[in-house]
Amino acid sequence: MAKDMQIAVVGSGYVGLVAAVCFAEMGHDVICVDNDERKVAALQGGDTLIHEDHLPELLNRYRNTKVRFMTDLAEATRESQAIFIAVGTPQSETGDADLSYVEAVACEIARSINSYKVIVEKSTVPVYTNEWIRKVMERNGVARDLFDVVSNPEFLREGSAVSDFLHPDRIVVGSDTARAAAVLAEVYAPLTTGAYYTNANLIPGVCSVAAPPVLLNTSTKSAEIIKHASNAFLALKISFINAVSNLCEATDANVEQVARGMGLDSRIGPKFLRPGIGYGGSCFPKDVAAFRSVAEQLGIDFSLLTEVEKINESQKKRFLSKVRSALWTLRGKRIGVLGLAFKGETDDIRESPAIDLVEMLLAEGCSVAAYDPAAIKRTEEIMPASTTLRYASSSYDAAQDADALLILTDWQEFATLDLTEMHKALRYPIVIDGRNLYDPSVMLQHGFTYLSVGRPAAHPIHNLRRQPVTS
Ligand SMILES: NC(=O)c1ccc[n+]([C@@H]2O[C@H](COP(=O)([O-])OP(=O)(O)OC[C@H]3O[C@@H](n4cnc5c(N)ncnc54)[C@H](O)[C@@H]3O)[C@@H](O)[C@H]2O)c1
């Protein structure tokens, strides 16, 4: 039964598309619906539209067979047992999650429902959303025994989305009825029983050695809160280490040593203790704001989250001050920038701190040559090239004749630059690294002035003159 369950996924953005092809990989038949006709046509033709490891391979394996893409939600509703809603829940002006896309989908399901369905919140939504979906269904005349609403939050990260989906730490199912919980248990059975991991056709590097994930059954409200609380806690961890990194800079201590010393305590753990230029992306900024807003509406003081946001904002300004401290004045300076995406291995630029920094540099009168392995096309759409902004063809092209090179995204390829080439390309050998990709002593050996986050700066003598390369 689990092998041939018919599932609908509504929304074929990041989460919807990854969920659709991964459900197919788990053995299910999937209809993936989007109201963007252009997107549906591209997906039918095999274009994923996003840069994500393993996604093209899975899309091509299953498109138009086990995964059908369409715009017709009514048909998808009628044919499926479980309908996963994975549409956007962007931040509204007040900080709340804008749930209008979720509501529109619920209304459309209500119009076409013909037998018992489990409606699954896969989008990140605030507590009580399941009750609102229920109300929308009932207001549209759907009998209460024709549906259940379940919360099944998604924890995948961009850049490792397929691997995260097929090999999650936990699968949270918030359901208030045993009937709906049983349907979700069946959907995820290939993972939770471990059966999927014995498949001979596993994608190399994704799931070869896997302990089956824990299936955690909770109430719907608890599941909704688990998602917001998890993202807010991870954001808090990042802001905490960023604040600690500032303290390290003020005392000439080294945040990497401090983070390692903290992370070895198993109660703290080593992950999400990388300092940088602040968190970004389509999730943390909006989800922290939405969680804060939920607390406010419930009359609960959660000003800790306001502090998390404040530290995150100030981290970008602090990085700009670091650039100023290395270059004295900024007007007219030529800056090479490595990285536009909000993190490495993705072309997503939503709420990217790198883009914010490029905007700040341009506002200061700098000219910028920026390079990113995958995100230039998307960036050009919101920030076209101009007399002061050029998109470079490589890291070395971005560095050519620049007064300083900034590393703003943690792409793996930026951690393995040819430092001798880079030194030759730059007008002054100054690297300001917002992601701590290099060992300061190695940069010093190569003759760079090297500033990073929360670690003592490396300054060769006569650091503002071009230095001979020593390696
Ligand atoms: N991006 C992530 O890494 C991630 C991870 C976990 C959870 N989430 C959550 O998942 C949700 C989706 O995020 P995303 O990044 O995939 O969003 P996205 O913007 O990439 O995709 C949303 C898709 O929904 C489609 N859509 C909107 N209204 C529709 C409708 N009425 N019918 C059919 N399709 C419709 C849009 O055309 C779009 O393709 C959000 O709530 C987000 O917070 C995202």
Ligand SMILES: O=c1ccn([C@@H]2O[C@H](COP(=O)(O)OP(=O)(O)O[C@H]3O[C@H](CO)[C@@H](O)[C@H](O)[C@H]3O)[C@@H](O)[C@H]2O)c(=O)[nH]1
């Ligand atoms: O130690 C760290 C870890 C991350 N970041 C930054 O934090 C942001 C978010 O990174 P990450 O969490 O890896 O990426 P996302 O794809 O945004 O994933 C987060 O948001 C998703 C959407 O809700 C959740 O599903 C994931 O579990 C959650 O990790 C990025 O700007 C990173 O550069 C740091 O600065 N330091």
